[in-house]
Amino acid sequence: MCEQQVILQQPLSELIAVQLRKKIWNKELLFGERLLETELAEQFDVSRSTIREALRILEIEELVVSKARKGTYVATFSEQDIAEIIELRMIIESRAFVHAVRSMEAEDFQKLERITDEMKKEAEQQNWNKLFDLDMEFHSYVVHLSGNSRIIKIYNSLQVQIRTVLMDLDQYYSSFQSFYDEHVDLLAGLKTKDVHIVKEKVNKHIEFVEEKFLSVAG
Amino acid sequence: MCEQQVILQQPLSELIAVQLRKKIWNKELLFGERLLETELAEQFDVSRSTIREALRILEIEELVVSKARKGTYVATFSEQDIAEIIELRMIIESRAFVHAVRSMEAEDFQKLERITDEMKKEAEQQNWNKLFDLDMEFHSYVVHLSGNSRIIKIYNSLQVQIRTVLMDLDQYYSSFQSFYDEHVDLLAGLKTKDVHIVKEKVNKHIEFVEEKFLSVAG
């Protein structure tokens, strides 16, 4: 019962950043909404300095935009933004998948197979949230195989953005099955170990996601 | 004579970040050196909060590394790091140059020609600093043509890192002429408007820079 002193490994600001991210995903904070440091400080019961540092973290992820002496706002994603995100994703993933073809071993394939198996289950239960987590896990795993920490960092931020945009269409988005199929197809491509095929499948997959994207922005 | 109140458009932290960056480039701060917030605050005559925000900016550029409750250090660039930087640069630039082929117009070519002309002058005077500025300008210009603000942001950070590493070999680096020739060749490639040729020349150019890079790290 007693509220024990919590020992923090992470700075408080990072925890706040996580919470803010969730609030955006849950639409407790809306796109374009202004974020008042004072207000947030009171709400989370921390100082403004801590809030400021948390906002910087979100700014790196481009989830919020702040202008000097004007304030910080939850990002809005225009069609232009979405096009940019997709282009960047395409660049990183096509490189990563081609890279992966050369380096993937048995255990890597097992890992991806396990993920798609889970996807199948969640797709049947139409659990969009879990499905999306698995999608992120799938793609992250492949990107991580590249071993380039800078690219991985960029990709992580990018995924946060993608998730933010896609969370917007959870209720509209219904093709759970085809979402699963897409990943099975992608995995099958990797198994061929044929660079050309993989490249093609990755681009096709991203175009598939792109369609979903644009149905929101448009 | 009177020290007038300076009106700042930018936050102080950004100005501090610029100065810190220069200090690193000028080797007033060495790779791996620990940065004490208190010390820097006193040195720049600002508060620790301001220093902290400046360090976050440099952290995004991967010019410093900070570990929670441990401290922040000027980055060190291992061979692995340099390989990562080169890979990322290659990915971004090859895309950007191919993109540019389709969109470049007369004035863009004039701009690049003006830059290479200046490079020739500076190469003759063996002014490595200026030469490098022009190199950054040349490549930035092409990347900016892509119009993808996210990629541009990433590229800007990347260039800071590249510059940081290359500044290390100013005295060792002597092939000014070939550095200039490289860019002329690159520009000639663009003029052909042949995607295949451009791709090849970009990769060749980056390999050229890579050699210089690795001579430091190794």
Next chain:
DNA sequence: TGAATGTTGAATGTCGACAATATAATATCG
């Protein structure tokens, strides 16, 4: 002697307050 454990000093994390600036609301003038 050496490993484990306290102790101390220094540096980061966090805080609340003040200063500078932008937005708004109001007043003034043509």
Next chain:
DNA sequence: CGATATTATATTGTCGACATTCAACATTCA
């Protein structure tokens, strides 16, 4: 009455101090 100038308020930028944590050293005991 509309447009501009002025004041007022709200919000970000900056500051210095306190709290917490880490690393190095000293101390104790096997």
